[in-house]
Amino acid sequence: MTSRIPFYFIVSLLVFAGIALSMYRHDVYGVPWTPGAERAVWEVEARVEFDAIGDPVKISMAAPETQHGFTLIDESTSSPGYGVALIDTDKGRRAEWSIREAIGQQILYYKTQMLIDDQANYKDTPPKGEPTAVSLDNPQQTAATALLNQARTRSSDNLTLTRELIKQFNDKQNQNAGLLLNNLSREEAITGLLSLEKIHSRVVGGLQLEDGRRRQNINPMVEVWDNNAEKWELFDPLTGNEGRPDDVLVWNQQGHSLLDVVGGRNSHISFSIIAQNITPQQATREKVQAEDLLNFSIHTLPVEEQAMFKTIMLVPIGALIVVFLRVIIGLKTSGTFMPVLIAVAFVQTQLITGIIGFLLIVGTGLIIRSYLSKLNLLLVARISTVIISVILIISVFTVVAFKIGLVEGLTITFFPMIILSWTVERMSILWEEEGAKEVFIQGGGSLLTAVLVYIAMTNEIVRHLTFNFIGMQLIIMAVILVLGNYTGYRLSELRRFKPLTED
Template sequence: MSRLPFYLIVGALLVAGIAASIQRHMQFEIPWVPGEQRQVWEIEALVNFNAQNGPVSVNMALPSHQEGFRVLTENTASSGYGLAYQADERGRRAEWTIRQAAGMQQLYYSVQMLVSPDSSSTLQPPSSPPPDIAWERPYDTSASQIIERAWSRSANTATFARELIQEINGDSQGENARLLLTQFEPSPLLVRLLNQAGVHARVVSGLVLEDGRRRQELTSWLQVFDAQKEKWLLFNPLTSQQGKPENLLLWESNGEAVLEVEGGSNSRVSFSMLTHYQPASAAVRNHLSDDTLLNFSIHSLPLEEQALFQTILLIPIGALVVVFLRVLVGIKTSGTFMPVLIALAFIQTTLLTGLIGFLLIVAVGLVIRNYLSHLNLLLVARVTAVIITVIAIISIFSVLAYKMGLNAGLTITFFPMIILAWTIERMSILWEEEGPKQVLIQGGGSLLTAVLAYLAMNNPWVRHITFNFLGVQLIIMALILLLGNYTGYRLLELRRFKPITDDESKA
């Protein structure tokens, strides 16, 4: 029979598992290694205004995912105000409303921004041509001359914008620029000049991030649309430098007002900021915790369930170790996957405590089981008696450990009691049928397999990879299928051929 379908399935599982893991790493920036730290900025916006003893509506722009930054969490503090988040063509905004307010008002908004070098945003291209610009005399002549001078010195949209900025704010500022600046602010003036030249432009607001700063203001930046490259270019309107600095957070990136207050006066917004580092896993957990229908990430579950799954997802690793040792090495165990469950108990108890507890429970259980064999009980009753005996042994050992001040001994309650009872039953039958040697071989093999499975499952890298990259489960499945297809000799069976090789070497 052709093995092609089998290898196609294995190959599909490997490709799917690797692709899913890479996609998780690229899209959600989940690190490959545990313990990686990510920089997070905590920013607080304080809105102050005087309410005019009537209804008040406050609309403020909010930051969004963008180049270099990703929103983790956001919170507000606004006693007595209603709050609604909006997302439309104007970008993300928050709207506070109240029926009656008077005097000085303060509203707080805080956000955690994750520094994410791989993050990006897609700004929408303009949907209409640049607006027609009307100038009064003599400003129209000055504007035309500035545009002509900058146009002749440029080669494309980016260099044209740069030349215009230098004409207005640079060392080459002339009489035309000084005349226009008596009527317009520099940034709005640049937008008008660019629009008159047929280039889309707008003023956006950014926050320069500096650790520990308070009462900071937003700064104006110039966005210019390059029709050939179909993307928005960012310029510093004071220095003509192109590009977004690493410490610049665009708070409003659609050319809209940052703060709009109805029913109030003397409004202003100021910012305070701090930076800190936190484990990348926590940052990812915050990012993936959105409760949406299509969010199937384990990180969207409550923390208690996440902790449970973190342990459950280790079981395939232990199963892979068991398959490898039984199929390729040839180690005999008492029960197929009993060592995996014992290894899970070792994770809870620590290895040394678990080994001592396991040996004590099995040893005492075998003694009591040997007595029960003389009673000629039926199998079900005998196994039930062994289960009750195991529970009693664990209870007695826990009490003794507590009385002796050995708190580590209390953790032996994590051992799977049913599995221990069946292990004692099988070892007892094996003792009666094949002798103590086979008991030692299978018992020692089970214990060795459990220890190796524990070392693999308790590795921080393994715990991190299995919990954060579910595609690894498909890779493990493919490896187990490949091991299951092995029909050759096991390593321990090669000892049978040693006399033959010795005879051949002598001959």
Template sequence: MASRKPFYLLVGLLIIAGVSLTLHRHYTYDIPWLPGETRQTWSIEAKVEFDATGEEILASLAIPNTQPGFTQLNQQTASPGYGLAFSERETGGDRAEWSVRNASGEQALYYKVDMLLDPYAAPPQTSKPPKLKVHIEKEPYATAANQLLDRAQERSSNPYTLARELIQEFNIQSQNAQLLAQLKPQLNWIVQLLHQAGVPAREVHALYLEDGRRRQELVNYIQVFDGEDYELFNPETGERGRPENLLLWEYHSGPVLEVVGGINSHVTFSMIEQEQPFSVALNQKFADNELLNFSLYTLPLEEQALFKGILLIPVGVLMVVLMRILVGLKTSGTFMPVLIALAFIQTSLITGLVGFLLIVGAGLVIRSYLSYLNLLLVARISAVIIMVIGIIAIFSIIAYKLGLTEGMKVTFFPMIILAWTIERMSILWEEEGPHQVVIQGGGSLLVAVLAYLAMNNELIRHLTFNFLGIQLILMALVLMAGNYTGYRLLELKRFKPMVEDK
């Protein structure tokens, strides 16, 4: 007897691979387990205003990209009469650049971006520490700065605690801190002293996200590096870490806004919080994703709609396998119920059942006449196919004239399968009688209805489309069912007399 170990090993590998892929999709790409979930997005509009002096205009605005906590979905601008280009500077960071030959008077340029709140966001590139820049100040500022830095270093043990202590030194408004504030802002001093201590740091510009806010301005934070990792510090309070509603707008040591040919330039922000179905958000998130992301959301929408139906077929196949092998139902054709169930999804269950019974019933009546013509099999099947097409056309016309628009959906039935079903039932009628036709026909309809209920379930449709690993699990279940050699449920009735005798 052949060993069953390879079989069990194959089934185990399929289940492990399917479960692993499913968990990977959930935890790496934030695919929810249940349908109907939404994702929070922020629509942010930046308004650039300046006074043009009648010369050539070149305006450059720093724009955000995917970063920890946020994924950029799409961006658009409104700038009539201006040329537009998106560029990336060598120091890092994306920018939107507007240009025009000449302009005068008040100007307004708009940039809009949608950001998805995404705990699994993967930035296209990690933030690199800035190069250390040590400034030599004149006296007495140099002495005051050194004394302040020395006190902070005594109470610190790493770059992060040093940044915290420096902020506290300035906040207590000591004599040295007050003297330094006369020369340059506190934030600039903190960054400069961190560089002087050998700690990479820089000023970054961020935006607090609050629903419905208008004409908001950016706030300043300090980005402190400890190797390749970094932490954000609030320069006013010394609080470490990034709040959940804080979006980094410019964090590559560059200016937020540059305008050549204009004066009095400034930028303000308006924002709205929105809830989007997760499928819409993920369609945008994966629109241009890496090759290794095997997500159906990377396909065009037309192909996505096609796969939503195709990926349900294994569910129907599993239902057929379970009902035939474990229960013992007889069907007309092996997987005809699956195709009929697909047609039910398109037509609705009641309309599909009525349409199926009418077409098959009329087909059997006409097929009984063809049996008297003694045609060859190929010609007879061809005649049945043409007959089925004619019946469907007639039923559709009658339904339309009676105002029964649901009846027109019978065109979704697979015509070739219907023709073979009629042929098989007709032969079965002739050889074994109407009783077997009712048994196999009824079994086929029952399995088709059960397959329809499973395939049309919203949770199953969601799981099969979003987690391709489910297909491996379904294959493992089919293999396990195929290995069953015990009694079918419907066969147990044969042993009922033996139990009664006891």
């Protein structure tokens, strides 16, 4: 008989290593056990892409500063072969890359950590001189005068005048505003009209902070100098909202260009965002200077990849739930880990939308598959047809949802098409061999499992632990190994012994 000692040794080693890594991460780097227990840090990464043409290259990008509600605690760049400098200019803080010669696609990264801090130490720099008035042709000047006259009568200071101008530009029936918007962007038109009133204003970039966002673009916003409070006041030109929202980071503060590229073309900048609950002391001292285990963790990857891993690291939780339900409970599912993938889709689509979409796709697919079974096609041709059918079903449902105004229906495209196709195929074969009852049992078991996995994946504590403590993955693996060693009765099988208890 094979000894179980090595097995239990491996399980114990996994548990010990998982606990040790988690304790190390908590004690040395100050990562809290529960979300929200420490002050949050937003880690924002700018990804600059462009095509170099073989000439000397110089890239200048606006860099954020300590501002209202945020303290800059760290910044770094990733740009092999480039010279890098973070400098203060008359255009504000900027990150500059340079290289003597480059050709082909180039990708540069700039990463910053902004600590949420209501006591951030910053000072608004007042504008100098008089604002330069915008140059308009005669029709535009007439329209601008009409807009300013109306806004002036309904306002009392710089801020209320700005608010009234934004209202007019948001009025689709206002012909004067429409005339200016034919040649100017909304934010440029607003700052241009304010310059005619000798009011200092500038266009800045507002970055919406949302955990796990990838490839996000910056939103242009307007800052207006308030002479009374002696500070810059932020306005959203699309909504007219005044003030600095807690979830908006002002990236480009000085009213200058966000990105300048010399020696390249087709430039583009995008942002990836992730939130981390760490102490400010560790953010400034331990995390940046670390040269040990942390350098081999996913937290050193670009933020865009970290945001992707935040979902991937939840898959072991789903696997643990599936193993428990199948091995201990005895729940039947269609496919072993198909419910986990469906649950991941539910995370993107939200639960109700995901369940409805899953039932519609699988139900319609079974109807089409029942017809294909009458054609006696080969397996490869049949499953290929099912895949194409599933893609068409998703496309039709998405278009119909958009036409009738159900925006949630657009997220149905997150469903794994190949997995759904095999699910339809398996259920169809099961229907032919075992009957409709077995199909409903396994289909219902799969859907129930997916819902339970979804509930676990969307739990904030679970998301926090799995992403911030890599040792949790080792502990989960150890538990799965122990469950895999179970050979007793499943709970669903115990009903067979009910007659014995009655006797």
